[in-house]
Amino acid sequence: MRPSTHRPRLPSRLRVVSGAAVALCLALSATACAGAGGGGSSADPDSVNVLMVNNPQMEDLQRLTAENFTAKTGIKVNFTVLPENDVRAKIGQEFSSQAGQYDVASLSNYEIPFYSENGWLAPLDGYAAADAAFDQRDILPAYTASLTGADGKLYGEPFYGESxxxxxxxxxxxxxxxxxxxxxxxxxxxxxxxxxxxxxxxxxxxxxxxxxxxxxxxxxxxxxxxxxxxxxxxxxxxxxxxxxxxxxxxxxxxxxxxxxxxxxxxxxxxxxxxxxxxxxxxxxxxxxxxxxxxxxxxxxxxxxxxxxxxxxxxxxxxxxxLWTWSWGVQAASKKKDAAWKFISWASSKDYEQLVASTLGWAKVPSGKRISTYDNPEFQKAAPFYTAERSAIEKADxxxxxxxxxxxxxxxxxxxxxxxxxxxxxxxxxxxxxxxxxxxxxxxxxxxxxxxxxxxxxxxxx
CATH class of the missing domain: 3.40.190.10 (Periplasmic binding protein-like II)
Incomplete structure (x- = not known):
């Protein structure tokens, strides 16, 4: 779906948020939110460009994607992986300008509320509702709530979570x-x-x-x-x-x-x-x-x-x-369907099983799904699972x-x-x-x- 070029006038409070976010972006980078960057070809209909933090869980994802997700779907994923401070600056540039160079970015529950208020993110409600295999109800409610915008729409899916x-x-x-x-x-x-x-x-x-x-x-x-x-x-x-x-x-x-x-x-x-x-x-x-x-x-x-x-x-x-590194889709992306396919795989039960079978349960990007905590194999490998789940569920x-x-x-x-x-x-x-x-x-x-x-x-x- 091609995004509309119309931008509705923001309420007064949200205009303050928007101006502050752009100012923050300007302070972080000399490129003045130009949104330039090499994430691969944005014209290729069978690829998505993903900008993400270089945490170990993300690096595992990068290694596993081609032989599993791409092999199954035919969708190539072009990763740009940067340290946290650098990736925050680059995401701020890209999403505030709506340049459309990157389709997906790793965003936290800190950024997603004001990114969504500024119209920088595409809502994911329809995709999640239509994708029975993804099973949104299995996501811990605390994360669904923290990734939901002021308009009641869902703007992010957790890759892993923590308290x-x-x-x-x-x-x-x-x-x-x-x-x-x-x-x-x-x-x-x-x-x-x-x-x-x-x-x-x-x-x-x-x-x-x-x-x-x-x-x-x-x-x-x-x-x-x-x-x-x-x-x-x-x-x-x-x-x-x-x-x-x-x-x-x-x-x-x-x-x-x-x-x-x-x-x-x-x-x-x-x-x-x-x-x-x-x-x-x-x-x-x-x-x-x-x-x-x-x-x-x-x-x-x-x-x-x-x-x-x-x-x-x-x-x-x-x-x-309460914290989660989650996936958000840029509103200007022209590949929202492919972006959802990547997100729904990276945050799926199947991906967790893939990591467990190839790298061990200790490497699973957990902390987000009810079924993971109910899994006897995870419980055996994670003596902390009860305390972790309780902490996440009690966070308000x-x-x-x-x-x-x-x-x-x-x-x-x-x-x-x-x-x-x-x-x-x-x-x-x-x-x-x-x-x-x-x-x-x-x-x-x-x-x-x-x-x-x-x-x-x-x-x-």
């Missing part, structure tokens, strides 16, 4: 006589971290991200802010970055990682904490549920030694985040804290400006973790930057 939970060394806890509750509080975690610190030579009590970035330190930290009663913005777009609750949560996090966290915490992100936990240098780790598959994979030094508890809380019933992006929010999101605020805002504030938090600044100073500067953004949205509903 966050607390991972801990069962053997270390047993040796020290420590007990991990299934639903710990952050106060309990801090106490356990102090008692587990030094349990083995070179072992610290906990690993927490300290590396700057909205998707690094502020991914786990924002969940702590939520459960301590804080928020980035109240429902009227008043910034609350320097509120007592936000300060308390951030100071707690900084103190915990400085007292009992990993060495070099200010440079530690997901990968560094994964390595620390795998190498026996951390007794606990709070982070993405997707990490568990690596910890339990064949050859892992800690396979079978890890226990899994729900994300720690303080004032809320739950606090785990619309109500992650104690107060009403103006935008969806648990570990982020669902507006284009948050990527820059979160990263700017994180730099001060990282400095505090490194002992080169204070939480108070970091959040005072963050409050000023956040309020400028909030003022743009006030009165736009």
């Amino acid at each position: 966050s939970f607390l991972m801990y060394r069962k053997d270390i806890f047993a040796a020290k006589g420590l007990t991990m509750p299934d639903h710990p509080t952050w106060s309990q975690v801090a106490d356990l971290a102090a008692k587990a610190d030094g349990a083995q030579p070179g072992m610290k009590g906990i690993c927490l991200r300290g590396q700057p970035g909205w998707g690094q330190v502020f991914a786990p930290l924002t969940t702590v802010v939520n459960t301590f009663g804080g928020t980035w913005f109240d429902k009227d777009w008043n910034a609350k970055v320097d509120s007592p609750e936000f300060r308390e949560a951030t100071q707690f996090y900084v103190d915990l990682v400085r007292s009992h966290g990993e060495a070099g915490a200010a440079q530690a992100g997901f990968t560094e904490c994964l390595n620390s936990t795998s190498q026996g240098k951390s007794a606990m780790w709070y982070d993405a549920t997707s990490a568990a598959g690596v910890l339990e994979a064949e050859g892992s030094p800690v396979k079978g030694k890890i226990g899994y508890a729900q994300a720690p809380v303080q004032k809320t019933a739950s606090s785990g985040w 992006p619309k109500n992650p804290g104690l107060q009403e929010r103006p935008a969806v999101g648990i570990q982020f605020v669902g507006i284009p400006e948050f990527a820059d805002l979160g990263t700017r504030v994180s730099q001060g938090v990282t400095a505090a973790i490194a002992g080169q600044g204070t939480v108070e100073d970091a959040l005072a500067k963050g409050q000023e930057a956040a309020q400028k953004i909030g003022d743009k949205y006030k009165g736009q509903e």
